[in-house]
Amino acid sequence: MGKLNKYILYTAGPVISIILSLAIGGVLIVLIGQNPIEIYLKLFGETLGNTYGIGQVLFKATPLILTGLSVAFAFRAGLFNIGAEGQLTIGAFASAWVGFTFVSLPWIILIPLCVLAGFLAGAFWAGIAGYLKARFGSHEVINTIMLNFIALAVVSYLVNNIYLVPATIHTPEISPNAVLLRFDVITGLFKGSPFNLSFIIALAACFVMYFIIQKTPFGYRIKTLGYNANAAEYAKMNVKKLTVSAMAIAGGFAGLGGLNFVNGYKHYFELGFSENAGYVGIAVALIARNNPFAIIIVAVFFGILEYGGLTVNTLVPKEIVTILQGIIILMIITFTKIFDKKINIKKA
Amino acid sequence: MTDQFAVKMNDITKTFGEDFKANDSIDFNVKAGEIHALVGENGAGKSTLMNILYGMYHPDEGAISINGNGVSIHSPAEAIKLGIGMVHQHFMLVSTLSVLENIILGDEVTGAFDTIDMKRCRQKVKQILNSFDISIDLEEITGRLPVGIQQKIEILKLLYRNADILILDEPTAVLTPQETDELFKTLMELKYEGKTIILITHKLGEVLAVSDTVTVLRKGKVTGVLETSKTNKAELAELIIGEKLIQADTKTSHPTKKIILEVSGLTVKNERSFRAVRDVSFVISAGEILGIAGVEGNGQTELIEAISGLRKIESGSIKINGNAITGKTEIAHIPANRHKHGMVAEYTLSENILLGRDNEKQFSTGMLLKKTALDSFTSSLITEYDIRPQDHNALIAGLSGGNQQKLVAAREMTKQTDVIVISHPARGLDIKAANFVYKTILEESKKGKAILLVSSDLGELLKLSDHIAVMYNGKFTAILDAKQTNKREIGEYMLGVKDK
Numbered sequence: 001m002g003k004l005n006k007y008i009l010y011t012a013g014p015v016i017s018i019i020l021s022l023a024i025g026g027v028l029i030v031l032i033g034q035n036p037i038e039i040y041l042k043l044f045g046e047t048l049g050n051t052y053g054i055g056q057v058l059f060k061a062t063p064l065i066l067t068g069l070s071v072a073f074a075f076r077a078g079l080f081n082i083g084a085e086g087q088l089t090i091g092a093f094a095s096a097w098v099g100f101t102f103v104s105l106p107w108i109i110l111i112p113l114c115v116l117a118g119f120l121a122g123a124f125w126a127g128i129a130g131y132l133k134a135r136f137g138s139h140e141v142i143n144t145i146m147l148n149f150i151a152l153a154v155v156s157y158l159v160n161n162i163y164l165v166p167a168t169i170h171t172p173e174i175s176p177n178a179v180l181l182r183f184d185v186i187t188g189l190f191k192g193s194p195f196n197l198s199f200i201i202a203l204a205a206c207f208v209m210y211f212i213i214q215k216t217p218f219g220y221r222i223k224t225l226g227y228n229a230n231a232a233e234y235a236k237m238n239v240k241k242l243t244v245s246a247m248a249i250a251g252g253f254a255g256l257g258g259l260n261f262v263n264g265y266k267h268y269f270e271l272g273f274s275e276n277a278g279y280v281g282i283a284v285a286l287i288a289r290n291n292p293f294a295i296i297i298v299a300v301f302f303g304i305l306e307y308g309g310l311t312v313n314t315l316v317p318k319e320i321v322t323i324l325q326g327i328i329i330l331m332i333i334t335f336t337k338i339f340d341k342k343i344n345i346k347k348a
Numbered sequence: 349m350t351d352q353f354a355v356k357m358n359d360i361t362k363t364f365g366e367d368f369k370a371n372d373s374i375d376f377n378v379k380a381g382e383i384h385a386l387v388g389e390n391g392a393g394k395s396t397l398m399n400i401l402y403g404m405y406h407p408d409e410g411a412i413s414i415n416g417n418g419v420s421i422h423s424p425a426e427a428i429k430l431g432i433g434m435v436h437q438h439f440m441l442v443s444t445l446s447v448l449e450n451i452i453l454g455d456e457v458t459g460a461f462d463t464i465d466m467k468r469c470r471q472k473v474k475q476i477l478n479s480f481d482i483s484i485d486l487e488e489i490t491g492r493l494p495v496g497i498q499q500k501i502e503i504l505k506l507l508y509r510n511a512d513i514l515i516l517d518e519p520t521a522v523l524t525p526q527e528t529d530e531l532f533k534t535l536m537e538l539k540y541e542g543k544t545i546i547l548i549t550h551k552l553g554e555v556l557a558v559s560d561t562v563t564v565l566r567k568g569k570v571t572g573v574l575e576t577s578k579t580n581k582a583e584l585a586e587l588i589i590g591e592k593l594i595q596a597d598t599k600t601s602h603p604t605k606k607i608i609l610e611v612s613g614l615t616v617k618n619e620r621s622f623r624a625v626r627d628v629s630f631v632i633s634a635g636e637i638l639g640i641a642g643v644e645g646n647g648q649t650e651l652i653e654a655i656s657g658l659r660k661i662e663s664g665s666i667k668i669n670g671n672a673i674t675g676k677t678e679i680a681h682i683p684a685n686r687h688k689h690g691m692v693a694e695y696t697l698s699e700n701i702l703l704g705r706d707n708e709k710q711f712s713t714g715m716l717l718k719k720t721a722l723d724s725f726t727s728s729l730i731t732e733y734d735i736r737p738q739d740h741n742a743l744i745a746g747l748s749g750g751n752q753q754k755l756v757a758a759r760e761m762t763k764q765t766d767v768i769v770i771s772h773p774a775r776g777l778d779i780k781a782a783n784f785v786y787k788t789i790l791e792e793s794k795k796g797k798a799i800l801l802v803s804s805d806l807g808e809l810l811k812l813s814d815h816i817a818v819m820y821n822g823k824f825t826a827i828l829d830a831k832q833t834n835k836r837e838i839g840e841y842m843l844g845v846k847d848k
Contacts, residue, residue: 217706217717224703227694234689235704236657236675 013339014287017331018301025324034316042315043308053307055183055193059265061296061303062195063088063257063274065202067281068299069209070122070254072290074140076213077246078226083129083144084254085278086151087122091251092258093155094121096269097163099174099262107177114178114263115201115256122255123248125151130247134240140247148278159271170270180264196264198256205253206292212249213292222246254278275306283329289336352416354380354513354544355401355432360410362396370396371407372568378513378561380415383535383545385555385576388565388588389778390748394548397565398515401546402434403427414513433506434515437522439498443491448473450490451504476507480537495644496527500534507538514538515546520554521776524643524804525839532558550588550778552581566590589780598811599830601794603636608766608798609655613664616647616654623662624650626822632798634766637789639813639830640802641838647822648771648802649684655800656681656769668767680760684771684802690756693745697735698726700744701759729758734784750781757785761792768792771802786812806835820844 026036047053067084074081095118102110129143163171180197184190213219225232225242232239261273280302288294302325309321355378362371371393378384388394399405401412403421412419414430421427424434441450452469459465473486484500493501499519506514516535520528535545535558547559555562556576564572564587572587609632616625624647632638642648653659655666656679666673673679683689691700702722706712711722726740733754736747744752753773760768773789774782789812793799803809809816813830818841826841840846 215716217712217714220699220702220706220717224692224695228688228692230688231690231692231703233658234681234683235706 009339010289013335014332017335018328021324021328021331024327025320028320028323029316032316032320039312039316043312043321044304046311047304047308051190052193053311055190055195056307057300057303058190058199059193059195059260059303060306061299062199062202062260062264063277064280064284064299064302065296066205066257067254067278068284068288068295069202069205069281069292070126070250070252070257070278071282071285072288072292072295073209073213073222073253074126074246074250075285075290076219076226077222077242078229079130079133079140079243079246079250081126081129081144081247081250081254082141082282083126083147083151083251083278084257084281085274085276086144086148087125087251087254088257088274088278089148089151089155090125091118091122091255092262092273093158093171093269094118094255095258096171096174096262099178100163100172100268103175103177105175105177107179110175110177111180111263114174115259118255118258119252120255122257123252126251126254127244127248129251130244133247134243155269156271159269163269165268168270169272170266170268173267174263178263179267180259182264194265196260198259198264201256201259203296205256206296209253209292218245254281283325287329287332287336352380353377353413354415355546356413356416357397357401358411358413360397360400360407360412362400362405362407369568371400374410374565374568374570376563376570377573378544378546380544381539381542382560383539383547383558385547385549385559385562386565387548387550387552387555387562387584389550389780390750390776391567392565392588393568394565395517398434398517398546398548401427402432402515428509428511431510431512432515433509433511433513435499435502435506435517435519437518439502441490441498441501443489445490446487447484447490447493447501448486450501451486451508453505455509473504473508476504480507480534480541482534482537494527495522496524496530499523499527499531503534503538512542513544513546515548517548518550518776519547520549520551524842525806525835526643526843528554552584555584556581564588585779588778599637599790599793599814601635601790603633603814604796606634606796607631608634608669609800610667610670611655611664612667614651614654614666615662615664616650616659617662618650624822625654627664628822628824629664630817630824630827632767632800634796634798635793636815637793637799637801637813639809639816640800640819641804641806641809641816641842642819643842644804646819648819651819652681652684652769652771652800652802655679655767678763678765680763680765680768682757682760682768682770682773684775686752686756691744691752693743695744696741697730697744697747697755698722698740700755701726701729703759705759705763729755729762733758733788750777753777753785754781757788761788766797768797768799769802770799772804773801774803774805774808806838809838810835818842 022040029036029039047057067088070084070087071081095114098114098117125147129140129147132138132143133140159171165172182194182196184192213223221237221242224235224237225239257277262269284295284298284302288298305321305325309318357374357376360371360374361369363369374397376397386394396405400407403423403426406422412421419430421430448470451473456464457468457472470486477484482500484497490498490501519531523531539545549555559576562574562576562579562584563570564584566588612629614625614628615623618624628651630638640648650659654661657673657675657677668677692703702711711718723740730738730740735751735754744755770789773785777785789799801809801812810830815827816830816833816838817824817827818838820842
């Protein structure tokens with residue numbers, strides 16, 4: 001079978017799923033007394049029809065790219081990272097803390113420091129889950145879920161009791177030197193949208209993942225562990241070390257996700273900022289089949305739905321869009337299975 | 349034996365993909381009440397033909413009749429209704445269930461409210477055990493039983509479903525010589541009771557020992573239908589491979605005096621903290637092959653894992669050229685189960701060559717993989733070891749078992765190490781591939797490497813080894829000169845009947 005054919009079959013599943021889901025969503029919209037065509041036109045028109053909308057979409061997509069990468073990277077090592085949410089939260093707080101603590105540093109030092117802090121905090125948090133798995137064999141799904149709760153509680157305590165700006169639920173503002181500029185400030189495009197430089201960091205992270213997985217011996221070991229743990233042991237790979245480092249890098253990616261909100265948008269850390277980006281990241285990675293570049297496309301698609309939901313908010317309840325998201329994910333999972341079977345049959 | 353045909357398959361053709369004819373106008377006829385061997389190399393079309401008979405595939409052309417009635421079989425369920433049952437190479441048993449539960453699974457005798465009537469199930473199974481003179485503990489948990497018994501359970505499952513035509517796919521591949529004898533006894537008993545048996549195999553000794561008739565396939569076509577009593581190994585081999593069988597080389601060179609591998613007082617525990625290897629000592633010199641025989645589960649696996657650095661040593665020492673091994677010592681290791689340990693199915697040939705060798709300077713700078721170097725190295729191995737397809741970018745999962753094994757052998761034999769540990773090098777391989785692997789083992793030996801060879805195939809051990817150690821209960825019960833011993837003597841040590 002030709003390579004092109006294979007790619008067509010790989011994309012056919014998601015495309016059919018999206019069309020079918022929109023049709024089902026249309027029925028729901030009719031049921032609440034609205035015209036689905038009008039709603040969809042508005043939804044896609046206001047997200048993709050002007051640069052402001054596009055900016056909003058890319059802004060929403062940025063953390064999803066990073067949490068998607070996080071889940072995907074861990075998955076390449078055969079680990080299921082449910083903890084991107086917690087890693088994102090810890091990372092975001094770390095970036096903010098550096099930003100409002102070292103206010104006197106120049107931007108050329110402070111910005112890399114914020115990025116590093118986000119990465120390391122996320123890496124540390126996920127590393128704990130990886131260590132528990134490697135050392136004691138406790139399952140990473142449980143570890144990461146529990147660490148999500150702990151992360152939220154720890155950060156909530158820090159914000160509410162130590163770093164709170166009175167009468168708000170957020171920390172002090174970061175230094176202007178820690179700000180990642182909005183594209184509308186730099187280019188004049190995307191007027192008014194919070195789309196900012198952290199998007200570039202997210203794209204760079206995709207390349208980093210691709211590079212690690214495809215080009216380095218370390219990535220080769222990660223893949224080997226993910227495909228066949230027995231073979232990894234047979235090849236005398238240090239499975240425990242690989243488990244911890246794979247989780248840590250995954251957590252690092254998620255930890256970078258906070259830059260978008262903290263350094264690029266509000267300039268402070270606020271509880272509840274993530275809007276479940278950590279969990280949506282699981283769906284992003286799943287649909288993108290852990291491919292770092294497909295993750296960009298899928299994250300943008302989710303960005304369209306998230307921002308699009310806001311644009312039609314006055315006509316249909318935003319739950320409609322949430323339901324649509326759910327249906328799309330279920331459909332894609334189902335249809336990819338069907339098409340995978342076709343691909344496998346052709347192979348045989 | 350009557351002359352009625354239990355199975356008649358006429359002019360069967362099955363094409364895969366564009367033009368790959370797995371079966372090409374095959375006629376296959378089995379008389380009722382006989383044991384009929386179906387032989388051929390891997391890829392000759394045996395499995396395809398049997399899968400057609402078992403309803404897994406539908407033929408493009410051809411007709412099937414069972415006991416004289418024309419049929420069209422669309423699923424295994426329909427095959428079973430027609431009295432056809434198949435024992436696969438990989439058992440389909442639930443290891444946590446009891447023997448009885450496994451036998452009745454999916455076809456239980458039910459009582460009121462669709463509950464399982466265990467009493468009547470047990471009665472029915474016991475009747476079968478009696479009539480075929482098979483003894484087995486129905487209450488034992490299946491997973492605790494040796495492979496030979498598990499296979500019996502598979503056969504019982506078919507008898508329970510009233511199968512009259514039994515297909516056995518490579519049934520002896522996983523059995524010890526004693527278990528094989530036991531299986532053949534059971535098969536004779538089944539035949540005596542009027543069952544028809546189709547035996548898929550490529551071990552010629554077995555064909556001659558138990559079958560009445562042989563059908564030989566090569567490249568999708570029938571190359572011969574013979575009465576077993578009127579043929580011999582050489583004739584069968586020629587029909588199978590299409591040329592005269594070149595006898596596999598036997599070990600001729602002699603080991604030197606230079607000791608390479610020195611194991612002394614080695615004790616190793618298994619997962620359940622049981623001392624699986626107890627106080628074992630031996631040396632292997634340059635150019636020597638030490639074969640290890642033993643019934644599976646007597647410590648061979650643990651011994652190999654300890655020497656190849658995969659298992660912790662409890663006490664004693666393992667030295668290579670006088671230095672105690674560490675976790676980083678490189679040792680070539682051809683594992684018993686290539687699918688589980690020796691390869692990554694999702695990887696290309698190149699990526700599989702890299703397995704365990706990603707630290708080597710020729711393939712990695714430490715930070716970056718040297719893909720070009722890896723690919724050209726792989727290509728050279730593909731040529732040298734005659735691996736097909738000749739494409740380093742092909743996925744290994746698409747290769748035949750023999751080619752996969754050749755790739756694993758190529759990877760391990762080209763490592764810069766003085767010790768090679770090999771288990772079951774030819775398991776599941778056809779004659780040609782097996783001979784090729786034997787040849788490479790002997791070549792490495794000539795180069796002065798120390799080789800440890802574990803196998804359940806005594807013929808293989810006798811042919812390749814200088815000495816054969818027999819492992820029983822974690823200990824070496826004998827170290828015999830391969831030229832001075834025979835299968836029977838080894839067998840006695842294996843069973844613990846004899847002890848030095």
